[in-house]
Amino acid sequence: MRWEFHNESPIYAQVMERVERMIVSGALSPGERLPSVRVFAQEAGVNPNTMQKALTELERGGLIYSQRTSGHFVTEDQAVIIKAREELAKLQTERFLQSMQELGFTAAQAAALLQQRLEQTKEE
Amino acid sequence: MPIFTCENLTKRYGPVLALDHVNLNIEPGRIVGLLGPNGSGKSTMIKLANGLLTPSEGRILIDGKAPGVETKSIVSYLPERTYLADWMSVKQLLKFFQDMYEDFDRDRALAMLNHLNIAETQRIKQMSKGTREKVQLILVMSRRAKLYLLDEPIGGVDPAARDYILNTIIGNYEPNAAVIISTHLIADVEQMLDEVIFINGGHIIRHTPVDEIREQMGMSVDALFREEFKCF
Amino acid sequence: MFLKLVKHESHAAARAMLPLLGGLLAMALLARLSIWMMETVDSSVTNIIGVFLIGIFYLGCGAMVVTTMILMMVRFSKSVHGDEGYLTHTLPVGVHSILLSRLLVCFLAVVISFAAVYVGIQIATLGVDSVESLGISIKAALRSAGVETSSMLLKIFCIAGMSILATILMIYAAISIGHSFATGKTGKSVLFFFVLYFAQQIITSIVMVAVLTAEFATTGSAEGLVTTSSNSLSSTMFWFSIGQAAIFGAVYYFLTWYMTKKRLNLA
Structure with missing residues (x-):
């Protein structure tokens, strides 16, 4: 199911918030590997570039980390x-x-x- | 280097000016919405890019070359119409695409067809209009092209089919390719676009990144479109 | 790439042609059966059925070539100027390849349909003495008139082949011009077929008269054109026929190419 977005803020900001909520609520558990950018983008119904931008921002905030070859993971730092x-x-x-x-x-x-x-x- | 360039591109149909000295650059890796009301020049631009029409003035370049045999081998085009010969079976179509396009990925097409339970023995004739459109999209998106030109891919389809089509586009275009989607159904494609081009009366009115519209104007592309086009 | 197009076109043509060929073969066999029946059973009922079946077969022979031509033209207009054109013209091939592949396959289809009619007649009349003796007597008559049958046949085949090519191209040109209009594409294609056909007739007549006059002026007679010398077909006549078909064919090809390349108007 494509995610729903509102009109007031950029899509990437809304994707960020959505992923943040998934992590905070435990829908994504600490240390869990995120789907690949392409698959995650497809799931959300957004452009892979947008998903990449959101994940990069989240990474900067420390909520997720990436490993060069194996993708993005949720932080284990409670x-x-x-x-x-x-x-x-x-x-x-x-x-x-x-x-x-x-x-x-x-x-x-x-x-x-x-x-x-x-x-x-x-x-x- | 831009993958798609228009330089003073002009197209006249007799006295009617369909495109009026259009200048445009599109970089690889971007998904671009070509948005405008019916008759604004969207289809004309896409047909020119495919060499189905010849410019009256100016030029159009794909990867630095005028439309021709070379550009056709790197452009994957989804026209508004179903263009598949109705006597052909899925198997024959796959063979045909494989024969004609070096960048055609048969396995990818097969996986998508299997996913929709479309058998290789099925003929186009036996399919519903919706299935034909999906088969056509699968063939187009199974090419590892450098430029995808999709003309009204979601015009007149139900919401479930629309989601399938948009997901197929997002999931299959080559990461370094540019995708140009022409449509008047903006709300439906907005969330997958990097950039939008507003076109009306053969003129490009706006060419902006989507984030910029939302960040600087605080409105969606759909809302902006409604505002800018309401006087026409 | 050209060969792949030819392969694909052959596929499309074969699909349309095979039922026709099968039908003609069945009709030929029925006709042969009728002849045998009329020869062995003496009844008015079998005679009527026999004559009817033979009649159907000869109608079928006539329809064979025409139907082939129509099928191939429908295929051309659909795949080059119809919705399928969106695929045809975005393949990484040039317009010449697209046109020549179709021309080649259409030519072969017409030749095959002529051959099928010939074979059909052979089957229908197999072992019928009167027909075989007719053939032998025609050959004998020609030989006694000093005509070398093989060389004449070769010339006739050359002219026929050239004319078939020119005719196909004339129809291609008519379709391509007709489809450059926004509306009434099929109707205008038919209209332009007649325009081109009559234009060709008129031009050919004028040139023919001019050649005859010139020939008459230089030799004092026009015999070279119409009478037989050592051969039933004079070489002037032969080259005239070949030349006119080649020139018209080239003009039609150029027209088709120009309309397809520069004036393509897919709906």
Whole structure:
């Protein structure tokens, strides 16, 4: 199945985030070998150049590493994965706040709503 | 050196100007979308590159040479129409392509045909329109060409077939080759393009990397296309 | 590469020709059977069936060459000027190879269909005394008139071969011109066939009259052209026929080449 992309940011950035999520969520486990660029690109329905660019960026961040002949692997360094998870969480929070802002809520109001939602869950 | 070059390329059909002094360079290794509404000059440009038409003015160069026997051996072309003789069987077609094109990879074609459960004994006549188009695409993408010219590869196919076609293109083009895909269905091909060329009324309006459009303008190619072409 | 094209064309032609050849052979055998039946059984029913079957066979002989020609022309227009042209013209071969491979195979197909008619007639009349004696008496008559049959046959074959080539090329040219139009491609191909045909007739007549007049002026008679000297076919007549077919053939070839190379108009 081809991956779905939104319009606001470049495809390679979205591919990066997608792979990051796969690593953080454990869909790709530490030390696991990634499919070849061509196959991975085909799976995602993107240009191999785009996939290459995304993987190179991820490599720079340390989340994956490459071996000259055998391809790309997920890092075994848990610290890096944890850090990436935190980054993603922060990004997600930013997005939440931003869309709340667009609806006319202040950060405090948004937090209150969130609190309310959490209490609801507890009651259930 | 660019694999594909247009220098003042002009094509007239009688009084109608199909291409008007077009200048263009495409480098190897890129997947390029040739995007424009119907009648914008896309097909004319691709036909000129294949030597099916002759320029009225200017020239078109493939790997530095004008279209001819030499360029035809490095260009793999998927026309809009099905061009396979209906009496031929898959086996005969494979033999024909193998005879005619030195860069034809029979094993790759066979693997793709097997994947779709198309038997070698099947004749084109017995196939549905969709299957014919897939067989044609398989033959075209099984060549290790330097330039792939794909004219409306996903025009009028269902979404499942569209995914199959796009995956086949991504999975099989030669890494050092350039791929030019002409289409008006931009949203469907956008995520696999490196560069886009907007063409209208025989003029090239824009030739930009896709990332640039998204990064600098914050919009998709599809959205930009709709905006730039809405007044026409 | 040219040979590979020829191979592929032969394949396509054989596919269309084999049923025709098989049909003709079957008809010839039926005709032979009818003759045998009429000779041995004396009944009006067998006679009617026999005459009917023989009639069908002779119709088949006539249709054989025409059908072959039509099939080959359909193949030409489809593969060079139809949708299949998208493949034909993007093969790494030149336009000359494309045209010559088709010309060669079409010529062979026509020759084979003539040969098949000849063989068919031989089969149908095998052992029929009246037909065999007719052949022998024709040869004898020619010999007594001082005609050397083998040399005359050779000349006739040369002229026939040249004319077949020129005719094929005339149709190719007509198809190529007809298909350069945006609409009514088939209709215009037929129209241009007649245009070329009548143009050829008119030009040939004018040249023929001119040659006759010149011959008459120099020798005082036009006998050299029409009468037999040592041979039933005078050499002036022979070279005239060969020459005109060759010249028209060359013109048609050039037209076909030009229209295909420069004015290709695939739908």
